[in-house]
Amino acid sequence: MSEAGFPVGSEEVTAPLPAVPSSAEAPAPVPVPVTETAAPVEPAAPAAVTAPTAPAAGPSETVARSLLVPVPESRPAEPAVAAPVLPARPEAARPAVRAAAAPAPVEGGTPCPACSLANTPGRHFCRFCATPMAPERLSTAEGPYAGRRPGLARDRSRxxxxxxxxxxxxxxxxxxxxxxxxxxxxxxxxxATRVPVHPVAWVASHSAPGRDPKLAGDGYSNTWWGTGYAGDSAGQYLEARFAEPTDLLSLLITPGSAKNTTQADGQATPQTFDLVVKDAAGELHVSHHRINDGGTQRVDLRVRDALSVQLVLRTAWRADPRKQVAVAELEFFARSVS
CATH class of the missing domain: 1.20.890 (cAMP-dependent Protein Kinase, Chain A)
Structure with missing residues:
Protein backbone atom coordinates (compact mmCIF):
# COMPACT_ATOMS: atom_id res chain seq x y z
CA MET A 1 0.00 0.00 0.00
CA SER A 2 1.24 3.52 -0.71
CA GLU A 3 1.18 6.42 1.67
CA ALA A 4 -2.02 7.58 0.05
CA GLY A 5 -3.78 4.27 0.84
CA PHE A 6 -3.78 2.95 -2.70
CA PRO A 7 -2.39 -0.61 -3.55
CA VAL A 8 1.08 -0.61 -5.11
CA GLY A 9 2.20 -2.90 -8.01
CA SER A 10 -1.02 -2.93 -9.93
CA GLU A 11 -1.45 -1.36 -13.39
CA GLU A 12 -2.69 2.15 -13.51
CA VAL A 13 -5.95 2.48 -15.30
CA THR A 14 -6.95 5.82 -16.68
CA ALA A 15 -10.53 6.47 -17.66
CA PRO A 16 -11.15 8.19 -20.97
CA LEU A 17 -11.64 11.95 -20.67
CA PRO A 18 -14.67 13.61 -22.06
CA ALA A 19 -14.38 15.77 -25.17
CA VAL A 20 -13.28 19.36 -24.44
CA PRO A 21 -15.29 21.96 -26.32
CA SER A 22 -13.47 24.66 -28.22
CA SER A 23 -12.70 27.96 -26.55
CA ALA A 24 -13.48 26.46 -23.05
CA GLU A 25 -11.40 25.46 -20.09
CA ALA A 26 -10.57 21.72 -19.80
CA PRO A 27 -12.04 20.18 -16.64
CA ALA A 28 -9.73 18.77 -14.01
CA PRO A 29 -8.90 14.98 -14.40
CA VAL A 30 -10.89 12.60 -12.25
CA PRO A 31 -8.67 10.23 -10.13
CA VAL A 32 -9.31 6.52 -10.60
CA PRO A 33 -8.28 3.94 -7.96
CA VAL A 34 -5.41 1.53 -8.93
CA THR A 35 -4.33 -1.88 -7.59
CA GLU A 36 -1.31 -2.37 -5.33
CA THR A 37 1.93 -3.56 -7.04
CA ALA A 38 5.20 -4.95 -5.78
CA ALA A 39 7.34 -1.89 -6.50
CA PRO A 40 6.48 1.70 -6.47
CA VAL A 41 5.96 3.19 -9.85
CA GLU A 42 6.13 6.89 -10.59
CA PRO A 43 2.92 8.21 -11.84
CA ALA A 44 2.91 8.66 -15.56
CA ALA A 45 2.48 12.04 -17.11
CA PRO A 46 -1.00 12.65 -18.23
CA ALA A 47 -1.59 12.08 -21.86
CA ALA A 48 -1.86 15.15 -24.00
CA VAL A 49 -5.39 16.06 -24.74
CA THR A 50 -6.03 17.02 -28.30
CA ALA A 51 -8.87 19.49 -28.80
CA PRO A 52 -11.32 18.34 -31.39
CA THR A 53 -11.72 20.40 -34.54
CA ALA A 54 -14.27 23.24 -34.14
CA PRO A 55 -17.29 22.80 -36.27
CA ALA A 56 -18.01 25.24 -39.11
CA ALA A 57 -19.52 28.56 -38.09
CA GLY A 58 -23.22 28.65 -38.56
CA PRO A 59 -25.60 31.58 -39.23
CA SER A 60 -25.96 32.34 -35.53
CA GLU A 61 -22.24 32.88 -35.08
CA THR A 62 -22.08 35.13 -38.16
CA VAL A 63 -24.83 37.32 -36.77
CA ALA A 64 -23.09 37.46 -33.37
CA ARG A 65 -19.81 38.49 -34.95
CA SER A 66 -21.50 41.23 -36.98
CA LEU A 67 -22.78 42.79 -33.74
CA LEU A 68 -19.33 43.07 -32.25
CA VAL A 69 -17.91 46.64 -32.06
CA PRO A 70 -14.19 46.89 -32.71
CA VAL A 71 -12.35 48.43 -29.79
CA PRO A 72 -9.10 50.21 -30.61
CA GLU A 73 -6.15 48.81 -28.81
CA SER A 74 -4.66 52.23 -28.05
CA ARG A 75 -6.41 55.58 -27.46
CA PRO A 76 -5.34 58.51 -29.67
CA ALA A 77 -3.24 61.14 -28.05
CA GLU A 78 -5.19 64.17 -26.77
CA PRO A 79 -4.37 67.45 -28.52
CA ALA A 80 -2.40 69.94 -26.56
CA VAL A 81 -4.46 72.76 -25.00
CA ALA A 82 -3.43 76.14 -26.32
CA ALA A 83 -2.87 79.07 -24.01
CA PRO A 84 -6.00 81.25 -23.29
CA VAL A 85 -6.57 84.13 -25.73
CA LEU A 86 -8.30 87.37 -24.71
CA PRO A 87 -11.41 88.32 -26.74
CA ALA A 88 -10.92 91.05 -29.31
CA ARG A 89 -13.23 93.29 -31.32
CA PRO A 90 -13.99 91.73 -34.70
CA GLU A 91 -12.79 93.78 -37.59
CA ALA A 92 -15.20 94.13 -40.48
CA ALA A 93 -14.00 93.29 -43.87
CA ARG A 94 -12.97 96.36 -45.75
CA PRO A 95 -14.58 96.87 -49.14
CA ALA A 96 -12.38 96.60 -52.10
CA VAL A 97 -11.60 99.90 -53.75
CA ARG A 98 -12.06 99.96 -57.45
CA ALA A 99 -11.28 102.80 -59.75
CA ALA A 100 -14.15 104.28 -61.71
CA ALA A 101 -14.19 102.78 -65.12
CA ALA A 102 -15.00 104.77 -68.17
CA PRO A 103 -18.57 104.19 -69.39
CA ALA A 104 -18.84 101.81 -72.25
CA PRO A 105 -19.49 103.60 -75.54
CA VAL A 106 -22.92 103.26 -77.10
CA GLU A 107 -23.02 103.06 -80.87
CA GLY A 108 -25.68 105.13 -82.51
CA GLY A 109 -26.79 106.71 -79.22
CA THR A 110 -28.03 110.21 -78.52
CA PRO A 111 -25.22 112.51 -77.30
CA CYS A 112 -25.74 114.36 -74.00
CA PRO A 113 -26.08 118.14 -74.46
CA ALA A 114 -23.75 118.72 -71.48
CA CYS A 115 -21.01 116.06 -71.61
CA SER A 116 -21.52 114.77 -75.16
CA LEU A 117 -21.62 111.16 -73.96
CA ALA A 118 -23.72 108.85 -76.14
CA ASN A 119 -26.82 107.44 -74.44
CA THR A 120 -29.21 104.72 -75.47
CA PRO A 121 -32.41 105.92 -77.12
CA GLY A 122 -35.35 106.56 -74.81
CA ARG A 123 -33.37 107.86 -71.79
CA HIS A 124 -34.61 111.02 -70.10
CA PHE A 125 -31.36 111.78 -68.25
CA CYS A 126 -27.70 111.27 -69.15
CA ARG A 127 -26.29 108.09 -67.63
CA PHE A 128 -23.04 109.89 -66.74
CA CYS A 129 -23.96 113.45 -65.60
CA ALA A 130 -27.79 113.12 -65.15
CA THR A 131 -28.49 116.09 -67.40
CA PRO A 132 -31.96 116.06 -69.05
CA MET A 133 -31.63 114.75 -72.57
CA ALA A 134 -34.43 116.92 -73.93
CA PRO A 135 -36.25 120.06 -72.68
CA GLU A 136 -39.34 119.30 -70.59
CA ARG A 137 -42.59 119.51 -72.47
CA LEU A 138 -45.26 118.27 -70.12
CA SER A 139 -48.96 118.85 -70.39
CA THR A 140 -51.00 119.64 -67.30
CA ALA A 141 -53.42 116.83 -68.18
CA GLU A 142 -50.79 114.09 -68.04
CA GLY A 143 -48.86 115.41 -65.02
CA PRO A 144 -45.17 114.83 -64.25
CA TYR A 145 -43.66 111.46 -65.08
CA ALA A 146 -41.73 109.25 -62.66
CA GLY A 147 -38.18 110.40 -62.04
CA ARG A 148 -38.78 114.01 -63.08
CA ARG A 149 -36.98 116.57 -60.98
CA PRO A 150 -39.32 119.16 -59.48
CA GLY A 151 -38.75 122.72 -60.53
CA LEU A 152 -37.70 125.46 -58.15
CA ALA A 153 -40.95 127.06 -57.00
CA ARG A 154 -40.64 130.61 -55.75
CA ASP A 155 -43.19 131.23 -53.01
CA ARG A 156 -44.01 134.92 -53.14
CA SER A 157 -46.64 134.71 -50.41
CA ARG A 158 -43.95 134.77 -47.72
CA ALA A 192 -60.15 147.33 -21.63
CA THR A 193 -62.54 145.43 -19.34
CA ARG A 194 -66.04 146.89 -19.42
CA VAL A 195 -68.21 147.29 -16.31
CA PRO A 196 -71.77 148.70 -16.09
CA VAL A 197 -72.19 152.23 -14.72
CA HIS A 198 -75.55 153.60 -13.50
CA PRO A 199 -76.63 157.24 -13.98
CA VAL A 200 -77.84 159.18 -10.93
CA ALA A 201 -80.38 161.30 -12.82
CA TRP A 202 -82.56 161.09 -15.95
CA VAL A 203 -83.88 164.11 -17.87
CA ALA A 204 -86.04 164.32 -21.05
CA SER A 205 -87.25 167.13 -23.27
CA HIS A 206 -90.83 165.78 -23.03
CA SER A 207 -92.52 162.64 -21.72
CA ALA A 208 -95.90 160.98 -22.12
CA PRO A 209 -98.02 160.58 -19.00
CA GLY A 210 -96.74 157.64 -16.97
CA ARG A 211 -93.63 157.28 -19.22
CA ASP A 212 -91.00 159.09 -17.17
CA PRO A 213 -87.34 159.17 -18.33
CA LYS A 214 -86.21 157.10 -15.32
CA LEU A 215 -88.09 154.11 -16.78
CA ALA A 216 -85.36 153.89 -19.45
CA GLY A 217 -82.83 153.00 -16.75
CA ASP A 218 -84.80 150.86 -14.31
CA GLY A 219 -83.38 147.56 -15.65
CA TYR A 220 -86.71 146.25 -17.05
CA SER A 221 -87.36 145.95 -20.77
CA ASN A 222 -91.17 146.00 -20.47
CA THR A 223 -91.19 149.57 -19.10
CA TRP A 224 -90.29 152.42 -21.46
CA TRP A 225 -89.90 156.15 -21.94
CA GLY A 226 -92.14 157.81 -24.56
CA THR A 227 -91.80 161.24 -26.14
CA GLY A 228 -95.56 161.96 -25.92
CA TYR A 229 -95.56 163.18 -29.53
CA ALA A 230 -96.85 161.34 -32.61
CA GLY A 231 -94.63 160.76 -35.62
CA ASP A 232 -90.84 160.57 -35.58
CA SER A 233 -90.48 163.09 -32.67
CA ALA A 234 -87.44 164.72 -34.29
CA GLY A 235 -85.48 166.92 -31.88
CA GLN A 236 -86.73 165.27 -28.68
CA TYR A 237 -83.99 163.95 -26.36
CA LEU A 238 -83.36 161.70 -23.38
CA GLU A 239 -80.43 162.58 -21.09
CA ALA A 240 -78.56 160.53 -18.45
CA ARG A 241 -76.25 162.17 -15.88
CA PHE A 242 -73.42 160.63 -13.83
CA ALA A 243 -72.24 161.47 -10.31
CA GLU A 244 -68.55 161.74 -11.29
CA PRO A 245 -66.48 161.78 -14.50
CA THR A 246 -66.62 158.39 -16.15
CA ASP A 247 -64.58 156.87 -19.00
CA LEU A 248 -67.45 155.67 -21.19
CA LEU A 249 -66.77 152.91 -23.70
CA SER A 250 -70.19 151.88 -25.04
CA LEU A 251 -73.91 151.69 -24.38
CA LEU A 252 -76.72 149.19 -25.05
CA ILE A 253 -80.03 150.49 -26.34
CA THR A 254 -83.31 148.55 -26.43
CA PRO A 255 -85.63 150.56 -28.73
CA GLY A 256 -89.42 150.45 -28.61
CA SER A 257 -91.79 149.50 -25.85
CA ALA A 258 -90.33 146.01 -25.37
CA LYS A 259 -87.69 143.67 -26.75
CA ASN A 260 -90.19 142.37 -29.30
CA THR A 261 -91.07 145.61 -31.07
CA THR A 262 -92.52 143.93 -34.17
CA GLN A 263 -95.85 143.22 -32.53
CA ALA A 264 -98.83 145.19 -33.86
CA ASP A 265 -99.42 147.22 -30.69
CA GLY A 266 -95.73 148.21 -30.29
CA GLN A 267 -94.62 151.82 -30.36
CA ALA A 268 -92.31 153.43 -32.93
CA THR A 269 -88.55 152.95 -32.47
CA PRO A 270 -85.56 155.27 -33.08
CA GLN A 271 -83.88 154.85 -36.47
CA THR A 272 -81.25 157.59 -36.50
CA PHE A 273 -80.14 159.71 -33.56
CA ASP A 274 -77.25 161.77 -32.20
CA LEU A 275 -75.30 161.14 -29.02
CA VAL A 276 -74.01 164.30 -27.33
CA VAL A 277 -71.53 163.54 -24.54
CA LYS A 278 -70.34 166.32 -22.20
CA ASP A 279 -67.04 165.75 -20.40
CA ALA A 280 -65.61 167.27 -17.19
CA ALA A 281 -63.93 170.08 -19.18
CA GLY A 282 -67.28 171.18 -20.63
CA GLU A 283 -66.45 169.93 -24.14
CA LEU A 284 -69.23 168.31 -26.18
CA HIS A 285 -68.56 165.11 -28.17
CA VAL A 286 -71.24 164.57 -30.87
CA SER A 287 -71.61 161.31 -32.86
CA HIS A 288 -74.30 160.13 -35.33
CA HIS A 289 -75.70 156.59 -35.17
CA ARG A 290 -78.23 154.37 -36.92
CA ILE A 291 -79.82 151.22 -35.43
CA ASN A 292 -82.16 148.47 -36.55
CA ASP A 293 -85.85 148.12 -35.74
CA GLY A 294 -86.00 146.14 -32.51
CA GLY A 295 -83.64 144.12 -30.34
CA THR A 296 -80.90 145.20 -27.95
CA GLN A 297 -78.01 146.79 -29.87
CA ARG A 298 -74.55 148.07 -28.96
CA VAL A 299 -73.23 151.56 -29.72
CA ASP A 300 -69.56 152.51 -29.10
CA LEU A 301 -68.72 155.87 -27.45
CA ARG A 302 -65.16 155.94 -26.01
CA VAL A 303 -65.26 159.31 -24.28
CA ARG A 304 -63.02 160.11 -21.30
CA ASP A 305 -64.35 161.89 -18.16
CA ALA A 306 -67.98 161.95 -19.33
CA LEU A 307 -70.54 163.67 -17.08
CA SER A 308 -73.72 163.29 -19.19
CA VAL A 309 -75.02 161.57 -22.33
CA GLN A 310 -77.90 162.99 -24.38
CA LEU A 311 -79.77 160.93 -27.01
CA VAL A 312 -81.35 163.26 -29.61
CA LEU A 313 -83.95 161.64 -31.95
CA ARG A 314 -83.81 162.31 -35.72
CA THR A 315 -85.89 159.66 -37.54
CA ALA A 316 -87.98 156.67 -36.43
CA TRP A 317 -89.01 153.20 -37.59
CA ARG A 318 -92.78 152.66 -38.12
CA ALA A 319 -93.61 156.30 -37.39
CA ASP A 320 -97.38 156.71 -37.16
CA PRO A 321 -99.77 159.49 -36.06
CA ARG A 322 -101.21 157.09 -33.46
CA LYS A 323 -97.80 156.00 -32.06
CA GLN A 324 -94.94 157.71 -30.26
CA VAL A 325 -91.20 156.93 -30.29
CA ALA A 326 -90.23 154.82 -27.27
CA VAL A 327 -86.99 153.65 -25.64
CA ALA A 328 -87.27 150.66 -23.34
CA GLU A 329 -83.75 150.62 -21.86
CA LEU A 330 -80.38 152.43 -21.94
CA GLU A 331 -77.35 150.74 -20.32
CA PHE A 332 -73.91 152.37 -20.05
CA PHE A 333 -70.52 150.66 -19.75
CA ALA A 334 -67.26 152.22 -18.59
CA ARG A 335 -63.62 151.20 -18.14
CA SER A 336 -62.83 149.03 -15.15
CA VAL A 337 -60.62 150.84 -12.62
CA SER A 338 -58.96 147.55 -11.43
Whole structure:
Protein backbone atom coordinates (compact mmCIF):
# COMPACT_ATOMS: atom_id res chain seq x y z
CA MET A 1 0.00 0.00 0.00
CA SER A 2 1.24 3.52 -0.71
CA GLU A 3 1.18 6.42 1.67
CA ALA A 4 -2.02 7.58 0.05
CA GLY A 5 -3.78 4.27 0.84
CA PHE A 6 -3.78 2.95 -2.70
CA PRO A 7 -2.39 -0.61 -3.55
CA VAL A 8 1.08 -0.61 -5.11
CA GLY A 9 2.20 -2.90 -8.01
CA SER A 10 -1.02 -2.93 -9.93
CA GLU A 11 -1.45 -1.36 -13.39
CA GLU A 12 -2.69 2.15 -13.51
CA VAL A 13 -5.95 2.48 -15.30
CA THR A 14 -6.95 5.82 -16.68
CA ALA A 15 -10.53 6.47 -17.66
CA PRO A 16 -11.15 8.19 -20.97
CA LEU A 17 -11.64 11.95 -20.67
CA PRO A 18 -14.67 13.61 -22.06
CA ALA A 19 -14.38 15.77 -25.17
CA VAL A 20 -13.28 19.36 -24.44
CA PRO A 21 -15.29 21.96 -26.32
CA SER A 22 -13.47 24.66 -28.22
CA SER A 23 -12.70 27.96 -26.55
CA ALA A 24 -13.48 26.46 -23.05
CA GLU A 25 -11.40 25.46 -20.09
CA ALA A 26 -10.57 21.72 -19.80
CA PRO A 27 -12.04 20.18 -16.64
CA ALA A 28 -9.73 18.77 -14.01
CA PRO A 29 -8.90 14.98 -14.40
CA VAL A 30 -10.89 12.60 -12.25
CA PRO A 31 -8.67 10.23 -10.13
CA VAL A 32 -9.31 6.52 -10.60
CA PRO A 33 -8.28 3.94 -7.96
CA VAL A 34 -5.41 1.53 -8.93
CA THR A 35 -4.33 -1.88 -7.59
CA GLU A 36 -1.31 -2.37 -5.33
CA THR A 37 1.93 -3.56 -7.04
CA ALA A 38 5.20 -4.95 -5.78
CA ALA A 39 7.34 -1.89 -6.50
CA PRO A 40 6.48 1.70 -6.47
CA VAL A 41 5.96 3.19 -9.85
CA GLU A 42 6.13 6.89 -10.59
CA PRO A 43 2.92 8.21 -11.84
CA ALA A 44 2.91 8.66 -15.56
CA ALA A 45 2.48 12.04 -17.11
CA PRO A 46 -1.00 12.65 -18.23
CA ALA A 47 -1.59 12.08 -21.86
CA ALA A 48 -1.86 15.15 -24.00
CA VAL A 49 -5.39 16.06 -24.74
CA THR A 50 -6.03 17.02 -28.30
CA ALA A 51 -8.87 19.49 -28.80
CA PRO A 52 -11.32 18.34 -31.39
CA THR A 53 -11.72 20.40 -34.54
CA ALA A 54 -14.27 23.24 -34.14
CA PRO A 55 -17.29 22.80 -36.27
CA ALA A 56 -18.01 25.24 -39.11
CA ALA A 57 -19.52 28.56 -38.09
CA GLY A 58 -23.22 28.65 -38.56
CA PRO A 59 -25.60 31.58 -39.23
CA SER A 60 -25.96 32.34 -35.53
CA GLU A 61 -22.24 32.88 -35.08
CA THR A 62 -22.08 35.13 -38.16
CA VAL A 63 -24.83 37.32 -36.77
CA ALA A 64 -23.09 37.46 -33.37
CA ARG A 65 -19.81 38.49 -34.95
CA SER A 66 -21.50 41.23 -36.98
CA LEU A 67 -22.78 42.79 -33.74
CA LEU A 68 -19.33 43.07 -32.25
CA VAL A 69 -17.91 46.64 -32.06
CA PRO A 70 -14.19 46.89 -32.71
CA VAL A 71 -12.35 48.43 -29.79
CA PRO A 72 -9.10 50.21 -30.61
CA GLU A 73 -6.15 48.81 -28.81
CA SER A 74 -4.66 52.23 -28.05
CA ARG A 75 -6.41 55.58 -27.46
CA PRO A 76 -5.34 58.51 -29.67
CA ALA A 77 -3.24 61.14 -28.05
CA GLU A 78 -5.19 64.17 -26.77
CA PRO A 79 -4.37 67.45 -28.52
CA ALA A 80 -2.40 69.94 -26.56
CA VAL A 81 -4.46 72.76 -25.00
CA ALA A 82 -3.43 76.14 -26.32
CA ALA A 83 -2.87 79.07 -24.01
CA PRO A 84 -6.00 81.25 -23.29
CA VAL A 85 -6.57 84.13 -25.73
CA LEU A 86 -8.30 87.37 -24.71
CA PRO A 87 -11.41 88.32 -26.74
CA ALA A 88 -10.92 91.05 -29.31
CA ARG A 89 -13.23 93.29 -31.32
CA PRO A 90 -13.99 91.73 -34.70
CA GLU A 91 -12.79 93.78 -37.59
CA ALA A 92 -15.20 94.13 -40.48
CA ALA A 93 -14.00 93.29 -43.87
CA ARG A 94 -12.97 96.36 -45.75
CA PRO A 95 -14.58 96.87 -49.14
CA ALA A 96 -12.38 96.60 -52.10
CA VAL A 97 -11.60 99.90 -53.75
CA ARG A 98 -12.06 99.96 -57.45
CA ALA A 99 -11.28 102.80 -59.75
CA ALA A 100 -14.15 104.28 -61.71
CA ALA A 101 -14.19 102.78 -65.12
CA ALA A 102 -15.00 104.77 -68.17
CA PRO A 103 -18.57 104.19 -69.39
CA ALA A 104 -18.84 101.81 -72.25
CA PRO A 105 -19.49 103.60 -75.54
CA VAL A 106 -22.92 103.26 -77.10
CA GLU A 107 -23.02 103.06 -80.87
CA GLY A 108 -25.68 105.13 -82.51
CA GLY A 109 -26.79 106.71 -79.22
CA THR A 110 -28.03 110.21 -78.52
CA PRO A 111 -25.22 112.51 -77.30
CA CYS A 112 -25.74 114.36 -74.00
CA PRO A 113 -26.08 118.14 -74.46
CA ALA A 114 -23.75 118.72 -71.48
CA CYS A 115 -21.01 116.06 -71.61
CA SER A 116 -21.52 114.77 -75.16
CA LEU A 117 -21.62 111.16 -73.96
CA ALA A 118 -23.72 108.85 -76.14
CA ASN A 119 -26.82 107.44 -74.44
CA THR A 120 -29.21 104.72 -75.47
CA PRO A 121 -32.41 105.92 -77.12
CA GLY A 122 -35.35 106.56 -74.81
CA ARG A 123 -33.37 107.86 -71.79
CA HIS A 124 -34.61 111.02 -70.10
CA PHE A 125 -31.36 111.78 -68.25
CA CYS A 126 -27.70 111.27 -69.15
CA ARG A 127 -26.29 108.09 -67.63
CA PHE A 128 -23.04 109.89 -66.74
CA CYS A 129 -23.96 113.45 -65.60
CA ALA A 130 -27.79 113.12 -65.15
CA THR A 131 -28.49 116.09 -67.40
CA PRO A 132 -31.96 116.06 -69.05
CA MET A 133 -31.63 114.75 -72.57
CA ALA A 134 -34.43 116.92 -73.93
CA PRO A 135 -36.25 120.06 -72.68
CA GLU A 136 -39.34 119.30 -70.59
CA ARG A 137 -42.59 119.51 -72.47
CA LEU A 138 -45.26 118.27 -70.12
CA SER A 139 -48.96 118.85 -70.39
CA THR A 140 -51.00 119.64 -67.30
CA ALA A 141 -53.42 116.83 -68.18
CA GLU A 142 -50.79 114.09 -68.04
CA GLY A 143 -48.86 115.41 -65.02
CA PRO A 144 -45.17 114.83 -64.25
CA TYR A 145 -43.66 111.46 -65.08
CA ALA A 146 -41.73 109.25 -62.66
CA GLY A 147 -38.18 110.40 -62.04
CA ARG A 148 -38.78 114.01 -63.08
CA ARG A 149 -36.98 116.57 -60.98
CA PRO A 150 -39.32 119.16 -59.48
CA GLY A 151 -38.75 122.72 -60.53
CA LEU A 152 -37.70 125.46 -58.15
CA ALA A 153 -40.95 127.06 -57.00
CA ARG A 154 -40.64 130.61 -55.75
CA ASP A 155 -43.19 131.23 -53.01
CA ARG A 156 -44.01 134.92 -53.14
CA SER A 157 -46.64 134.71 -50.41
CA ARG A 158 -43.95 134.77 -47.72
CA UNK A 159 -42.49 137.97 -49.13
CA UNK A 160 -45.95 139.53 -49.22
CA UNK A 161 -46.71 138.54 -45.62
CA UNK A 162 -43.40 139.93 -44.41
CA UNK A 163 -44.03 143.18 -46.25
CA UNK A 164 -47.48 143.53 -44.65
CA UNK A 165 -46.08 142.86 -41.17
CA UNK A 166 -43.36 145.46 -41.70
CA UNK A 167 -45.93 147.99 -42.92
CA UNK A 168 -48.14 147.35 -39.88
CA UNK A 169 -45.21 147.89 -37.53
CA UNK A 170 -44.38 151.15 -39.29
CA UNK A 171 -47.99 152.34 -39.05
CA UNK A 172 -48.13 151.56 -35.33
CA UNK A 173 -44.87 153.37 -34.67
CA UNK A 174 -45.82 156.39 -36.77
CA UNK A 175 -49.28 156.51 -35.19
CA UNK A 176 -47.77 156.38 -31.73
CA UNK A 177 -45.35 159.19 -32.56
CA UNK A 178 -47.74 161.56 -34.33
CA UNK A 179 -50.99 160.46 -32.72
CA UNK A 180 -49.62 160.63 -29.22
CA UNK A 181 -51.79 159.78 -26.23
CA UNK A 182 -55.10 159.54 -28.20
CA UNK A 183 -53.79 156.64 -30.27
CA UNK A 184 -52.53 154.85 -27.17
CA UNK A 185 -55.85 155.49 -25.42
CA UNK A 186 -57.75 154.04 -28.36
CA UNK A 187 -55.76 150.82 -28.10
CA UNK A 188 -56.32 150.70 -24.35
CA UNK A 189 -60.06 151.27 -24.77
CA UNK A 190 -60.31 148.43 -27.29
CA UNK A 191 -58.82 145.86 -24.89
CA ALA A 192 -60.15 147.33 -21.63
CA THR A 193 -62.54 145.43 -19.34
CA ARG A 194 -66.04 146.89 -19.42
CA VAL A 195 -68.21 147.29 -16.31
CA PRO A 196 -71.77 148.70 -16.09
CA VAL A 197 -72.19 152.23 -14.72
CA HIS A 198 -75.55 153.60 -13.50
CA PRO A 199 -76.63 157.24 -13.98
CA VAL A 200 -77.84 159.18 -10.93
CA ALA A 201 -80.38 161.30 -12.82
CA TRP A 202 -82.56 161.09 -15.95
CA VAL A 203 -83.88 164.11 -17.87
CA ALA A 204 -86.04 164.32 -21.05
CA SER A 205 -87.25 167.13 -23.27
CA HIS A 206 -90.83 165.78 -23.03
CA SER A 207 -92.52 162.64 -21.72
CA ALA A 208 -95.90 160.98 -22.12
CA PRO A 209 -98.02 160.58 -19.00
CA GLY A 210 -96.74 157.64 -16.97
CA ARG A 211 -93.63 157.28 -19.22
CA ASP A 212 -91.00 159.09 -17.17
CA PRO A 213 -87.34 159.17 -18.33
CA LYS A 214 -86.21 157.10 -15.32
CA LEU A 215 -88.09 154.11 -16.78
CA ALA A 216 -85.36 153.89 -19.45
CA GLY A 217 -82.83 153.00 -16.75
CA ASP A 218 -84.80 150.86 -14.31
CA GLY A 219 -83.38 147.56 -15.65
CA TYR A 220 -86.71 146.25 -17.05
CA SER A 221 -87.36 145.95 -20.77
CA ASN A 222 -91.17 146.00 -20.47
CA THR A 223 -91.19 149.57 -19.10
CA TRP A 224 -90.29 152.42 -21.46
CA TRP A 225 -89.90 156.15 -21.94
CA GLY A 226 -92.14 157.81 -24.56
CA THR A 227 -91.80 161.24 -26.14
CA GLY A 228 -95.56 161.96 -25.92
CA TYR A 229 -95.56 163.18 -29.53
CA ALA A 230 -96.85 161.34 -32.61
CA GLY A 231 -94.63 160.76 -35.62
CA ASP A 232 -90.84 160.57 -35.58
CA SER A 233 -90.48 163.09 -32.67
CA ALA A 234 -87.44 164.72 -34.29
CA GLY A 235 -85.48 166.92 -31.88
CA GLN A 236 -86.73 165.27 -28.68
CA TYR A 237 -83.99 163.95 -26.36
CA LEU A 238 -83.36 161.70 -23.38
CA GLU A 239 -80.43 162.58 -21.09
CA ALA A 240 -78.56 160.53 -18.45
CA ARG A 241 -76.25 162.17 -15.88
CA PHE A 242 -73.42 160.63 -13.83
CA ALA A 243 -72.24 161.47 -10.31
CA GLU A 244 -68.55 161.74 -11.29
CA PRO A 245 -66.48 161.78 -14.50
CA THR A 246 -66.62 158.39 -16.15
CA ASP A 247 -64.58 156.87 -19.00
CA LEU A 248 -67.45 155.67 -21.19
CA LEU A 249 -66.77 152.91 -23.70
CA SER A 250 -70.19 151.88 -25.04
CA LEU A 251 -73.91 151.69 -24.38
CA LEU A 252 -76.72 149.19 -25.05
CA ILE A 253 -80.03 150.49 -26.34
CA THR A 254 -83.31 148.55 -26.43
CA PRO A 255 -85.63 150.56 -28.73
CA GLY A 256 -89.42 150.45 -28.61
CA SER A 257 -91.79 149.50 -25.85
CA ALA A 258 -90.33 146.01 -25.37
CA LYS A 259 -87.69 143.67 -26.75
CA ASN A 260 -90.19 142.37 -29.30
CA THR A 261 -91.07 145.61 -31.07
CA THR A 262 -92.52 143.93 -34.17
CA GLN A 263 -95.85 143.22 -32.53
CA ALA A 264 -98.83 145.19 -33.86
CA ASP A 265 -99.42 147.22 -30.69
CA GLY A 266 -95.73 148.21 -30.29
CA GLN A 267 -94.62 151.82 -30.36
CA ALA A 268 -92.31 153.43 -32.93
CA THR A 269 -88.55 152.95 -32.47
CA PRO A 270 -85.56 155.27 -33.08
CA GLN A 271 -83.88 154.85 -36.47
CA THR A 272 -81.25 157.59 -36.50
CA PHE A 273 -80.14 159.71 -33.56
CA ASP A 274 -77.25 161.77 -32.20
CA LEU A 275 -75.30 161.14 -29.02
CA VAL A 276 -74.01 164.30 -27.33
CA VAL A 277 -71.53 163.54 -24.54
CA LYS A 278 -70.34 166.32 -22.20
CA ASP A 279 -67.04 165.75 -20.40
CA ALA A 280 -65.61 167.27 -17.19
CA ALA A 281 -63.93 170.08 -19.18
CA GLY A 282 -67.28 171.18 -20.63
CA GLU A 283 -66.45 169.93 -24.14
CA LEU A 284 -69.23 168.31 -26.18
CA HIS A 285 -68.56 165.11 -28.17
CA VAL A 286 -71.24 164.57 -30.87
CA SER A 287 -71.61 161.31 -32.86
CA HIS A 288 -74.30 160.13 -35.33
CA HIS A 289 -75.70 156.59 -35.17
CA ARG A 290 -78.23 154.37 -36.92
CA ILE A 291 -79.82 151.22 -35.43
CA ASN A 292 -82.16 148.47 -36.55
CA ASP A 293 -85.85 148.12 -35.74
CA GLY A 294 -86.00 146.14 -32.51
CA GLY A 295 -83.64 144.12 -30.34
CA THR A 296 -80.90 145.20 -27.95
CA GLN A 297 -78.01 146.79 -29.87
CA ARG A 298 -74.55 148.07 -28.96
CA VAL A 299 -73.23 151.56 -29.72
CA ASP A 300 -69.56 152.51 -29.10
CA LEU A 301 -68.72 155.87 -27.45
CA ARG A 302 -65.16 155.94 -26.01
CA VAL A 303 -65.26 159.31 -24.28
CA ARG A 304 -63.02 160.11 -21.30
CA ASP A 305 -64.35 161.89 -18.16
CA ALA A 306 -67.98 161.95 -19.33
CA LEU A 307 -70.54 163.67 -17.08
CA SER A 308 -73.72 163.29 -19.19
CA VAL A 309 -75.02 161.57 -22.33
CA GLN A 310 -77.90 162.99 -24.38
CA LEU A 311 -79.77 160.93 -27.01
CA VAL A 312 -81.35 163.26 -29.61
CA LEU A 313 -83.95 161.64 -31.95
CA ARG A 314 -83.81 162.31 -35.72
CA THR A 315 -85.89 159.66 -37.54
CA ALA A 316 -87.98 156.67 -36.43
CA TRP A 317 -89.01 153.20 -37.59
CA ARG A 318 -92.78 152.66 -38.12
CA ALA A 319 -93.61 156.30 -37.39
CA ASP A 320 -97.38 156.71 -37.16
CA PRO A 321 -99.77 159.49 -36.06
CA ARG A 322 -101.21 157.09 -33.46
CA LYS A 323 -97.80 156.00 -32.06
CA GLN A 324 -94.94 157.71 -30.26
CA VAL A 325 -91.20 156.93 -30.29
CA ALA A 326 -90.23 154.82 -27.27
CA VAL A 327 -86.99 153.65 -25.64
CA ALA A 328 -87.27 150.66 -23.34
CA GLU A 329 -83.75 150.62 -21.86
CA LEU A 330 -80.38 152.43 -21.94
CA GLU A 331 -77.35 150.74 -20.32
CA PHE A 332 -73.91 152.37 -20.05
CA PHE A 333 -70.52 150.66 -19.75
CA ALA A 334 -67.26 152.22 -18.59
CA ARG A 335 -63.62 151.20 -18.14
CA SER A 336 -62.83 149.03 -15.15
CA VAL A 337 -60.62 150.84 -12.62
CA SER A 338 -58.96 147.55 -11.43
Missing amino acids: VLVRALIAAAVVVVVVGGVFGGPPAARAVQDHF
